[in-house]
Amino acid sequence: MIKQWLRKNPATFLLVNIYHYFKGKWHIGKYTDEQAITRYYLMKSGQIPDLNNPTKFSEKLQWLKLHDRDPLKVQCADKFLVREYVVKCGYEHLLNTLYGVYETTSQINIDELPDKFVLKATHGSGWNLIVKDKRTINWFLWRLIMRVWLKQNIYWSGREWVYKNPQPRIIAEKYLEDETGELRDYKFYCFNGEPRFMQLEVGRHSGTNTRNFYDMGWKLMPFGKEIPHNSQVDVPRPNAFDEMKLIAKALSKPFSYVRVDLYQVYGKVFFGELTFFPAGGAPDFIPACYDEIVGNYLSLGVKELDAT
Structure with missing residues (x-):
């Protein structure tokens, strides 16, 4: 608002x-990077992140800020240069x-x-x-x-x-505008190339924002992020949902975590962006216990650990 x-x-x-x-x-x-990240996390949550043995999703994102330097992420975070990556993956037809x-x-x-x-x-x-x-x-x-x-x-x-x-x-x-007169935003949370759940934004640009999460079977999940989920909002499964899952899987393949944002406009899928640190990695799940639950999806594997 x-x-x-x-x-x-x-x-x-x-x-x-x-x-x-x-x-x-x-x-x-x-400040050093670690000092700045700790201050940022403390300001957002009132908590100090565990950067040595992170278990929460938000803590692991802070850890990746410190230790992951994959140049492909730099390209894909740029809203112009990411277009080259999308083309390379065979999805030029998704570009706006x-x-x-x-x-x-x-x-x-x-x-x-x-x-x-x-x-x-x-x-x-x-x-x-x-x-x-x-x-x-x-x-x-x-x-x-x-x-x-x-x-x-x-x-x-x-x-x-x-x-x-x-x-x-x-x-x-x-x-772009879909059949609702706005533009619903389908944000796929992908871990090691697998979309695990999806954040749906409805009414984001009209000031009546609803943010709900769905699993890959289009079942409403019992948590929110920044704002509580709204079980009273019944949004039908989009016709292109299965196609979007395949696209998210392909675009997220090189990354331990990335959020793949897509749109559906009158049945056609469009690419939005790739996001590596949603909300700066702030711990904003509601209820907060889902920060730990979602953190289990994010494995800091050999590639990341070798950077330390």
Whole structure:
């Protein structure tokens, strides 16, 4: 709700982004990675993570921040470069239409873009602008906001190392909308190439967000993440669910953990993004015991342990 309000009030949103920019600059070189991760985890949960013998899902993600340096993850965390990986895996047909790639906001020619489109920063999370009518957008303020995005490096706050040395860019993509009039987001939690469960986002961009989790048989699971699950929301199994499971399995194959985000638009599947540290790896399962349960899926195997 707050995020939606901010996006409707770009002047305030600009100030929030400027604050985060200077907050990130303040963190540069101030703490070691382990100190910064411990502070981040403590701030989010009031707990100190066990980084030596992690058992919780959130703790293992923090451990991976410290020890895993797979260059493929750097590529796949970039919202532009990940397209190359998707093509290599044989799924070029899942990619959304790309209108442009920009290194500066002055390169974005609004007149050349359609009335509806989406702008995304390639080197972070949540930095996007959904444009349903470009005539209603305050482009002066939004260009300032995007300039701040291009100057930010989110690595320093939560030590998500995949963002440490980014090539900041903005991309413009086709606006997608499904048969509900919005865009349901199917987020597959994959462990060692196996999708274990899926997070469904409904109404995320309208401010009426419901977030439920389903197993691979489309059975509602008894937990939430950040917000409680809502058993009163009955969402039918999508027609392309089996296809999406196969896609998630293929795209997640090289990784001990990754979240594969997909969309279904009138029966056609589209690729969204790959996420290695959802919510920065914060311990936000509801109830909290599922942090430990889900942690059992994530095996820190030989590849990761060899990096220590």
